[in-house]
Amino acid sequence: MSLTIVGLNHQTAPVSIREKLAIASEVLPQASVSLMGDPKIDEALILSTCNRTEIYAVGDSQNIIHWMSSFHNIPESEIRPYLYIYNDEETVRHAFRVSCGLNSMVLGEPQILGQLKDAVRVAQECGTLDSMLNMLFQRTLSVAKDVRTHTDVGGQSVSMATASVKLAEQIFPSIEELNVLFIGAGEMIELMATCFASRNPKNIGIANRTLERAGRLSKKLNCGAEVFLLPALPDIMYRYDVVISSTASQLPIVGKGIVETALKKRRNKPMFILDLAVPRDIEYQVSELSNAFLYTVDDMTDIVNMGKEARQKAAAQAEKLIDKHVAEYIQWQRARATVPLIRHLRDDGEKARQYVLSNAMRRLARGDSPEDVLEQLSVQLTNKLLHHPTKALNPSNSIDIGLIDAVTRIYHLDKDN
Numbered sequence: 001m002s003l004t005i006v007g008l009n010h011q012t013a014p015v016s017i018r019e020k021l022a023i024a025s026e027v028l029p030q031a032s033v034s035l036m037g038d039p040k041i042d043e044a045l046i047l048s049t050c051n052r053t054e055i056y057a058v059g060d061s062q063n064i065i066h067w068m069s070s071f072h073n074i075p076e077s078e079i080r081p082y083l084y085i086y087n088d089e090e091t092v093r094h095a096f097r098v099s100c101g102l103n104s105m106v107l108g109e110p111q112i113l114g115q116l117k118d119a120v121r122v123a124q125e126c127g128t129l130d131s132m133l134n135m136l137f138q139r140t141l142s143v144a145k146d147v148r149t150h151t152d153v154g155g156q157s158v159s160m161a162t163a164s165v166k167l168a169e170q171i172f173p174s175i176e177e178l179n180v181l182f183i184g185a186g187e188m189i190e191l192m193a194t195c196f197a198s199r200n201p202k203n204i205g206i207a208n209r210t211l212e213r214a215g216r217l218s219k220k221l222n223c224g225a226e227v228f229l230l231p232a233l234p235d236i237m238y239r240y241d242v243v244i245s246s247t248a249s250q251l252p253i254v255g256k257g258i259v260e261t262a263l264k265k266r267r268n269k270p271m272f273i274l275d276l277a278v279p280r281d282i283e284y285q286v287s288e289l290s291n292a293f294l295y296t297v298d299d300m301t302d303i304v305n306m307g308k309e310a311r312q313k314a315a316a317q318a319e320k321l322i323d324k325h326v327a328e329y330i331q332w333q334r335a336r337a338t339v340p341l342i343r344h345l346r347d348d349g350e351k352a353r354q355y356v357l358s359n360a361m362r363r364l365a366r367g368d369s370p371e372d373v374l375e376q377l378s379v380q381l382t383n384k385l386l387h388h389p390t391k392a393l394n395p396s397n398s399i400d401i402g403l404i405d406a407v408t409r410i411y412h413l414d415k416d417n
Helices: 017-022 026-035 061-072 075-080 091-099 111-126 131-149 160-170 185-197 211-221 230-239 256-265 286-288 297-304 308-365 370-392 401-410
Strands: 005-007 040-048 052-059 084-087 181-182 201-207 224-227 242-245 271-275 292-296
Touching: 005 017, 005 061, 005 091, 005 131, 017 052, 017 061, 017 075, 026 040, 026 061, 040 061, 040 111, 040 131, 040 185, 040 401, 052 061, 052 131, 061 075, 061 271, 075 185, 084 091, 091 111, 091 131, 111 131, 131 242, 131 308, 160 185, 160 271, 160 297, 181 185, 181 230, 185 201, 185 211, 201 211, 201 230, 211 224, 211 256, 230 256, 256 271, 256 286, 286 292, 292 297, 308 370, 370 401
Parallel strands: 181 201, 181 242, 201 224, 242 271, 271 292
Antiparallel strands: 005 052, 005 084, 040 052
């Protein structure tokens, strides 16, 4: 079976499609085991982030698409237009580019590497990785390190958090005068909260499914952030100028009605609302409200493209490094494919040696001349080792120029003779 990727990302599908195929972290083990239930899939790893859902596998790509359709209960015809499928060398190149942030919305962003490591850990725990994907992702993580060490592809990147601050500053004159609410307490929210906290907003609130996790984040920020449970959102949202949400909820957490009520209490003072979740946490109808500035991950493109020229120059250097690593990986893969053949060839040679040696020992035991025995041994061994190549080159067989060239190279023969 071939190495393959089936996936979609922010370049091929809008958020309305990506959210339908997203797989929450708590569902990932179940999904991985379910995928491996297909007899035409030998190994698999699922990478699902706000910008992409990709399945790396050793197996049949059509079966993967069928599984995606079945698992999410979506007709194949609805998702096929947004999918990309890569095989073999293209798969290797894509994996390397993803790990380096070259395929991210924010060129060179480092967060994808951590997400990829988490995906590898889950796959290992579920037992869905074997030799092929294990080696691919060992090399992938190594390539990411090499690219970040020897190029500036990450140095010029504008992070999603920095981009969010810049977007807020386009609506409000100063971050220091703002009250900021974060919904969720995962890795993305922690990055956002850390970035905003460094700009010293007036107040920070954290709403989460559990107070314990919200409290841990508040302690990390060291800014006295208030913590709330999610059911409190209708009562507290009006206090905040900026609302940033990123949870693993499969359904919207904030509806149009909640925001509409909050705006009335604010006397229509504007609210900047950033929904970084896939599936979305904020109902898209919120964008219809006056003074509610709703943005999703797909709306961040213009800001994250700042410094694009410098990053593209670094990316070109990174691509050259990736080309080198892809070539090395393909060479390793081809060498690995010949190992069983080499082992079999040596086994046959050893059997021939043991056979003629056994005959020679019997002749010596019965008193035959050692010179005659050695002569016979050398003739027998030569005949046995050359029998199959000679038979393949028999003039009575059809002429195979490729075979003639191969034998000439293997035995270092002079073509002219």
